[in-house]
Amino acid sequence: MNNKTIGDIDVGYGPARALTSKQVASFNIALSGISSDNLRQRYDPQALKKAEIYPEIWDNDPAEDDALGYLVEMFEDLKAFVEKTSEQKKGMVVYIA
Numbered sequence: 001m002n003n004k005t006i007g008d009i010d011v012g013y014g015p016a017r018a019l020t021s022k023q024v025a026s027f028n029i030a031l032s033g034i035s036s037d038n039l040r041q042r043y044d045p046q047a048l049k050k051a052e053i054y055p056e057i058w059d060n061d062p063a064e065d066d067a068l069g070y071l072v073e074m075f076e077d078l079k080a081f082v083e084k085t086s087e088q089k090k091g092m093v094v095y096i097a
Helices: 021-032 036-042 045-050 067-087
Strands: 004-006 016-019 092-094
Touching: 016 021, 021 067, 036 067
Parallel strands: none
Antiparallel strands: 004 016, 016 092
């Protein structure tokens, strides 16, 4: 998925990016094929830590910090947002701060 950088200001992890409504629709299709159960099955905290995936919480003690629960919750929120945005045929701006 090609997306367009918006300016050159680093807003946390690089510049913001713009997705067209068509790209959002494609993103929605991709996300709809992944369930929370599938995400749980594929969860590999060591691989996430090694790859330095944000927010770098993957080696926290699960008894004190439920990283997987956090990931699943945020994933479901993202899916719902992308689905609604796609249904409205809108584009979106993406950034990680």
